[in-house]
Amino acid sequence: GENVEQHPSTLSVQEGDSAVIKCTYSDSASNYFPWYKQELGKRPQLIIDIRSNVGEKKDQRIAVTLNKTAKHFSLHITETQPEDSAVYFCAVSGGYNKLIFGAGTRLAVHP
Amino acid sequence: ETGVTQTPRHLVMGMTNKKSLKCEQHLGHNAMYWYKQSAKKPLELMFVYNFKEQTENNSVPSRFSPECPNSSHLFLHLHTLQPEDSALYLCASSPRDRGYEQYFGPGTRLTVT
Numbered sequence: 001g002e003n004v005e006q007h008p009s010t011l012s013v014q015e016g017d018s019a020v021i022k023c024t025y026s027d028s029a030s031n032y033f034p035w036y037k038q039e040l041g042k043r044p045q046l047i048i049d050i051r052s053n054v055g056e057k058k059d060q061r062i063a064v065t066l067n068k069t070a071k072h073f074s075l076h077i078t079e080t081q082p083e084d085s086a087v088y089f090c091a092v093s094g095g096y097n098k099l100i101f102g103a104g105t106r107l108a109v110h111p
Numbered sequence: 112e113t114g115v116t117q118t119p120r121h122l123v124m125g126m127t128n129k130k131s132l133k134c135e136q137h138l139g140h141n142a143m144y145w146y147k148q149s150a151k152k153p154l155e156l157m158f159v160y161n162f163k164e165q166t167e168n169n170s171v172p173s174r175f176s177p178e179c180p181n182s183s184h185l186f187l188h189l190h191t192l193q194p195e196d197s198a199l200y201l202c203a204s205s206p207r208d209r210g211y212e213q214y215f216g217p218g219t220r221l222t223v224t
Contacts, residue, residue, distance in 0.1 A: 044215045099213060
């Protein structure tokens with residue numbers, strides 16, 4: 001079945017720096033790649049997604065890039081702010097209405 | 112955020128108890144999901160329902176029994192659980208035409224004593 005690996009597991013940056021989280025997957029048939037943000041004690045929330053026919057997508061300070069050949073995709077957060085501190089999960093479509101999630105990255109942004 | 116609601120938010124139960132978790136979505140979605148979230152582990156998909164029909168059972172032990180009476184409601188019936196079942200149980204829903212866009216509820220924090 002589909003296998004999703006996410007790195008790093010923890011990431012600490014200074015406010016204003018950039019943060020990059022990377023995920024790799026195994027099933028070349030996967031065609032949808034969302035990222036979720038989960039703040040402490042709250043639900044996971046979809047923050048950005050990308051489909052296999054697109055290489056990059058941006059939404060203000062966040063962007064996702066996809067390399068289908070290498071089977072990896074990354075989340076980029078620029079000009080990080082303390083409110084960006086959370087756990088970020090990547091996911092990959094893995095069948096009819098199924099998402100396979102990565103293990104998560106705990107991002108800490110220090111003022 | 113009231114699109115997907117879950118009750119109760121916290122639950123403590125003994126191993127011999129029977130309890131149920133409830134999920135309700137107000138988004139007009141047609142698919143609903145149960146996930147288990149344990150510390151330092153990926154979100155684990157448990158069950159998927161499409162139009163009230165179960166389409167996925169991810170090798171979940173029979174002590175977890177889902178029920179989906181209609182497209183807006185999803186239950187997870189629990190009985191004779193083990194301490195290792197303690198986790199956050201998340202419900203999600205997705206629209207028919209964008210099945211991968213999943214919207215999560217706030218979760219039920221379950222502790223099995």
